[in-house]
Amino acid sequence: VSLTAVGLPASASAATPATTERSVTDVVPAPVSAKADPKGEFKLTPFTVISADRGAGQVADYLRGLLRPATGYPLPVVTRPAGLPAISLQLGHDSRIGTEGYELKVARTGVSLRANTADGLFEGVQSLRQLLPSAIDAKRVQHRTWTVAGGTILDYPRFGERGAMLDVARHFFRPDQVKLYVDQIAQYKINTLHLHLADDQGWRIEIKSWPKLATVGGKTAVDGDPGGYYTQAQYRDIVAYAASRHITVIPEIDMPGHTNAAQSTYAELNCDGKAVPVRTDTEVGYSSLCISSPITYRFVDDVVRELAAITPGQYLHIGGDEAHATPPADYLTFEQKVQPIVARYGKKVTGWHEIAKSDLPVSAIPQYWDFGGDNESVAAAAARGNKILMSPANYAYLDMKYNPETPLGQDWAALVEVKDGYGWDPASLVTGVGENQVAGVEAPLWTETIRTSDDIEYMAFPRLPGIAEIGWSPKSTHNWDAYRARLAKQSPRWVTQGIDFYRSPQVDWK
Ligand code: TNX
DSSP: OOGGGTTTOHHTTSSOOOSSSSSSSGGOOOOSEEEEOTTTTTEEEEEEEEOOTTTTTTHHHHHHHHHHOOOOHOEEEOOTTTTTEEEEEOOOOOOOTTTTTTTEEEEETEEEESSHHHHHHHHHHHHHTTTGGGGGGGOOOOOOOEEEEEEEEEOSSSSSEEEEEEEETTTTTOOOOHHHHHHHHHHTTTTTEEEOOOETTEEEETTTTTTHHTTTTTSSSSGGGOOOOOOOOHHHHHHHHHTTOOEEEEEEEEOOOSSSHHHHHHHGGGGTSSOOOOSSOOOOSSOOOOOOOOHHHHHHHHHHHHHHTTOOOOOOEOOOOOTTOOOHHHHHHHHHHHHHHHHHHTTTTEEEEEGOOOOOOOEEEEEEOOSSSSOOOOHHHHTOOOOOOOOOHHHHOOOEEEEEESSSSBSSSOOOOOHHSSSSSSSGTTTOGGGGGGGEEEEEEEESSSSHHHHHHOOOOOHHHHHHHHSSSGGGGOOOHHHHHHHHHHHHHHHHHTTOOOOOTSSOOO
């Protein structure tokens, strides 16, 4: 690998000529280092094999599943290539690339992908896909040649967490819709899916000790649209599917506000013992659990216990945003009682940045969403050693409209065109929260106005790849002109994949 390319602006490395229209220098998110070799193209043929080290079998099977439908080739997974041309997946020890990095070498004689972990191999496979023609994503056999662009990539992420959030509470999305989104985001090296499972308008996860949360509280959605919920078995299946795409699920139960669905279902969750009316409008900040009632903490204990038992990831998200109906002192009381419950069931706390006002354990990750609001408490948490997840509403919220005419979405934080969504740096957003205090980035998609998978795609594409690049790529590669040229080349893939994206006039789409 040429380390001279490390840190070069993408615009400089993109000047390397290539014989195919694709190049290792075009990958999104931009790699740490990429050096094209126009003479080093590899051709997939009916004789190509996928060779996999012990421990690489799952990624090898996944790669085979990606390549077989369009090529129609057998692409057997073997442990020894025995002289056949191969894509070889190797596990080793390379101190340069960490737990998610990889080195990819494409030559005439074969493709070698090396990483320290299966996660790293998986991310390398996402780069490899982009070196093949976009027709590789077709569902049926295409009769054509399959050339992998030649060269070398050495790559690893800037931040450990690159997330997407889907609000399944305002509108419900079926498991198959969540899985579709998982596949769409995985190709940009997103490694975390935050599911917003409960809000004022609906409760979406079965809790066996409070069964009506799902069966009654799950019936509703914004504007009287149909609701729904995941059984625990369905949730586990979503979690397992995400894990097969090397994505960790973080479930959120928002509290002490955003709780109307629970409090309209169970009267005992209200201080006066009376169930509140169901609400399907989109107001925020009016609901609050009863902070002084012991029943509240039995409820939280039951929910957290059941959710922790079906969530293999380390973190549970306890919300904490916009608790305008909870007096500040009560908010702190609530956080002091609830955060230890999460710890008791073996999990760590993440929550919206308002939780930074409480006395957080150092493992807790506040998620910054405002702009200019609670910066002092967030910076103070960072100074105490907490890492901060960055999802500023005015840049990273996928539910913001692109422009005033965008038929979906909201505009309370900003209008966010593609260039705006790409135009920020997580390590210089909040004074006192620098590179080493940033856990990563997240692109939340709130769904007050989002009802279908097409709606999700229209808001997430093309902005989600920009957030993914901000989270993965070295800051030195950050360059709008270079990015928009690389992004344009992604569009044929989205067409083949059936992604209904927004054709922003800021990008010269292919
Ligand atoms: C604010 S941002 C909310 C959500 C809304 C969103 C709509 C945050 C932590 N809370 O309840 O869905 O705005 O953009």
